[in-house]
Amino acid sequence: MSVDTIRWTGKAVRIIDQTKLPNKLVYIDCRDVDTLWHAIKTLQVRGAPALGIAAAFGVLLGIKGYKKDNSAAFVRYVCELCDYIGKSRPTAVNLFNALAQMRGLALNNVDKPVALLKAVLEAEARAIYEEDKAVCRAMGKHGAALIKNGGTYMTVCNAGGLATADYGTALGVFYAAKEAGKKFKVFALETRPLLQGARLTAWELMKNKIDVTLICDNMAATVMKDNKINGIFTGADRIAANGDAANKIGTYMLGVLAKHHAVPFYIVAPKTTFDLKIDHGRKIPIEERSADEVTSFAGTPTAPKGVKVFNPSFDVTPHELISGIVTEYGVIKTPYDRNIKKALL
Ligand code: MRU
16 A cells, blocks of 8 residues: 655645545645644544654644744744644544654754754654654564465554555555465444544555455444454554553454454554553543534434534553554564563663
8 A cells, every 4th residue: 555645745744635535535735733733633634653744744834934043942932833733632642752752852952053953853754754654564564474365354443554654554464465465355344433444444445455345333243253253453542551552432342342252353553652651541541522523424413413422532442352462573462561661662
């Protein structure tokens, strides 16, 4: 899968407007930080690694028009920008890790002239983007070894090229397995309420000629009961030090179902998705989104006006339900608290 999900043009952050897929493949140029902030908030750009890249590029957007030459004031401004971008969405830690990288670099170079600081920050943001590409390929390679020729797999939301610089995490495993000559099938959950599975994953997998069958979220148990499912592969937005993993709402349900049906359940995520400052999944901030996402469909109301709604965008799968975490360093297995540190630090 090679898709130009996000790029820095030198003047703008160019993104695919993912809210328009699969009907239209439209690129938009975010030319200022507010436009990018809105694009993140409304999921025009989305997926944890892509959010990290968007945040880093967002800093470039913010500094490009900066005219004064006082470095201390410039660095303060970069810190304010990072704070602002960090308020767009709370769960994907990649966004905060990228901002911490940009902020740290600025703080460590406060003695440099503003022009040089700008160049250093641009190089860093570009490096975050390039590294994501390489890391996705590495995860794909490690994960592909878990795919059986002739097997059937399941995924939720979109953890593909559209969620990363170009190849994906969970879907990267499928792409790498296909490149290795394996034949297999994938069931993709539609992923209510915003249908990232139906709109994005089905689109990506079909474009890449992977045998995909779309199901509604509430069909997962039946599909697992009636079909031999060889494994479930999902992405993650934040993984705690004990291996508990936050991902799109519905992932925990798959973890529980996988255990009941004895199906291996894998999370695929890069180092930038781990939050080792958090020791337990219950401490991961979970984004709650607007009620309209649940009470309407494509602008048409689907529920009585005024009904109470609960709309958490993510859930946390406890590490006990996870068979392995596929990273760029290999597959991390239980005991997670020890093995995550061993692999990442
Ligand atoms: O709300 P979204 O679409 O940003 O949620 C995305 C997911 O849950 C993905 O599975 C996760 O970010 C991993 S993407 C490689």
